[in-house]
Amino acid sequence: MNGTATQEQIDEVVARLEEAGASAHVTPGKQATVIGAIGERELIAALPLEGYPGVEQVLPILKPYKLVSREISPDPTVIQARGRRIGDGYFGFIAGPCTVETHEQTLTTARAVAAAGCTMLRGGAFKPRTSPYTFQGLGVEGLRILAEAREETGLPLVTELMDARDVEPVVETADVIQIGARNMSNFSLLAEVGKAPKPVLLKRGPSASVEELLMAAEYVVREGNAEVILCERGIRTFETSTRFTLDIGAIPVLKQETHLPVIVDPSHAAGRRELVLPLARAAVAAGADGIIVEVHPEPEHALCDAAQQIPVAEFPHFADEINALASLMGKVIG
Ligand code: PEP
Ligand code: MN
Numbered sequence: 570m571n572g573t574a575t576q577e578q579i580d581e582v583v584a585r586l587e588e589a590g591a592s593a594h595v596t597p598g599k600q601a602t603v604i605g606a607i608g609e610r611e612l613i614a615a616l617p618l619e620g621y622p623g624v625e626q627v628l629p630i631l632k633p634y635k636l637v638s639r640e641i642s643p644d645p646t647v648i649q650a651r652g653r654r655i656g657d658g659y660f661g662f663i664a665g666p667c668t669v670e671t672h673e674q675t676l677t678t679a680r681a682v683a684a685a686g687c688t689m690l691r692g693g694a695f696k697p698r699t700s701p702y703t704f705q706g707l708g709v710e711g712l713r714i715l716a717e718a719r720e721e722t723g724l725p726l727v728t729e730l731m732d733a734r735d736v737e738p739v740v741e742t743a744d745v746i747q748i749g750a751r752n753m754s755n756f757s758l759l760a761e762v763g764k765a766p767k768p769v770l771l772k773r774g775p776s777a778s779v780e781e782l783l784m785a786a787e788y789v790v791r792e793g794n795a796e797v798i799l800c801e802r803g804i805r806t807f808e809t810s811t812r813f814t815l816d817i818g819a820i821p822v823l824k825q826e827t828h829l830p831v832i833v834d835p836s837h838a839a840g841r842r843e844l845v846l847p848l849a850r851a852a853v854a855a856g857a858d859g860i861i862v863e864v865h866p867e868p869e870h871a872l873c874d875a876a877q878q879i880p881v882a883e884f885p886h887f888a889d890e891i892n893a894l895a896s897l898m899g900k901v902i903g
Contacts, residue, residue, distance in 0.1 A: 570602040571625040578623030579604065589616055596642045601625060605641040607791075632826070634783040636790040637797070642828040648768045648796050650725040650744040653688040655798055656830030659903035660895040661859025663727055663832070664884070665691035667874040668704065669711035677866045679718035681881040685888035688903050689745065690715070690724040691861055695731045696873060697751045704872040708735075712742040719744075727770055727861070733761050740765045750774050750802055750837075753785045763792025770861070772800045772834065779819050783827060799823055799831045800861065801852075803838030812840025812877070815848050820855040832859035836877045842868065845879060846887055853894045859903070860891065 570579055582604055583593040591608025606613050610629070618627045630640050645657040655661030664682040669675050669692045679690050694711025696704070707714070715726050725744035730736065731752065740746060745768045752758055753774035762769045769789050773782045786797045801820060803813025815838035823831045833852035839845045849860050865871045865878035879887055892902060 570604065570623045572601050574602060574623030574625075578621070582618060582621055582624060585616060585618070585621070586613065589613060594636055594641070598642065598644045600643075603641055603643075605630075605636055607635055633780065634787045634827075636795070637783055637786045637827045637829055639826060639828055644828065646795070646828045646830060648745075648798050648830055650689065650768055651723070653725055654903035655688075655832065655859050657858075658900055659858070660853075660898075660900035661689060661798070661830070661832055661861075661903050662687045662888070662891060662895075663689040663691050663859060663861040664864050664888075665727075666693075666865050666871075667836075667863045667878060668693045668696050668872060669707050669714050670704075670872050672714050672717070674866055675714045675718050676721065678864050678881060679722050679724065681866075681884050682864055682888075683722035683724055685885050686892060686902060687724065687888065688859075689727050690718055690722065691727045691747075691863070692718075693729050693747075693873075695729055695735060695739070697729070697731055697749050698873070709738050712738055716742055730758070730762065733758055736761055736765070740767055743767055745770050745798070748772060753777055753782065756785075756788055759785055759788035760792050763789040763794045765794060768796035768798060769794060770798045770800055770832075772802050773804070773816075773819070775803070775805045775813060777804070779816075779822055779826070783823075786827070786829060797829050798859075799827070799829050800834055801831065801838075801857075802834035811838060811844060813838045815839070815851070817851055817855050820852065820857050824856055830858035831856075832861055833857045834861045836861075836863040836874070836879075840877050842877055842879055845877065846890060849887075849891055850894055853891060853898055853900075856898070858900075862887070 594605040696706035729747040806814040835848035868878040
């Protein structure tokens with residue numbers, strides 16, 4: 570719709586699309602309002618929409634992803650949680666333990682990341698572990714500890730939802746619901762968080778293409794939840810010197826393809842703590858809207874991902890480096 574289109578004109582087009590059996594997603598923008606119509610291509614193409622007052626142009630979206638594509642919403646999406654922002658110049662700096670292990674470990678880490686200027690606290694209560702014989706997370710008790718850490722630090726919480734049976738406690742406690750790499754293609758879980766009233770942090774599957782990641786995001790947005798943050802966390806390649814291969818190229822590609830914010834997890838990609846800072850720097854320099862990193866008071870005793878967690882004592886230096894580079898890139902810490 571052109572910049573001067575009235576609400577009545579927008580409503581008229583939406584009504585016409587719905588009559589034709591299409592769903593209409595209205596995105597008000599700086600220059601124009603975009604109405605995304607999803608339905609039978611031929612039926613929509615047959616509507617004389619160009620003749621409607623207020624309509625500027627009608628364009629087919631050729632990409633398989635529609636609602637998450639740049640074409641439907643040229644303005645970048647900004648995700649907000651408890652006043653913290655990610656996207657469109659706001660840099661999300663998310664840090665915390667891999668896993669909530671104890672009250673003390675979580676609170677110590679939360680205080681350290683808050684003091685270093687991070688914008689959100691991460692921590693898993695429900696953990697996707699490769700081995701069924703390793704620590705699986707504290708579950709609901711872990712959520713309670715995270716809530717206490719938020720209470721004390723004011724930091725919004727990012728925590729993973731693994732199973733649709735845990736939707737209630739996780740959605741209630743989380744400020745941002747993480748969908749882990751292993752669940753990126755769990756389409757029923759994606760649809761479930763698509764109905765949740767909280768933003769979703771969607772991690773790229775280790776063997777998923779950029780297009781598959783965008784299609785997974787489309788599952789969430791299609792259900793009505795437009796607040797999705799995409800996360801590149803490394804993919805599986807023939808290379809074994811890092812835990813996964815951080816796909817730096819995916820960052821500018823995603824930024825081109827989608828209006829959603831794109832962040833990077835250098836911790837799981839690196840697998841080794843000495844590689845986390847250089848990978849994080851590369852992510853910021855490539856235009857990421859944020860990073861999510863693992864921090865632990867005593868990584869050598871961590872129950873999960875011990876080798877890659879940054880010790881609390883070294884975190885101020887890590888944060889200084891990231892904050893400086895983010896401002897060099899013209900970003901404001903969200
Ligand atoms: C995590 O961030 O806690 C995690 C398990 O990462 P991923 O899903 O990317 O493996
Ligand atoms: Mn981890």
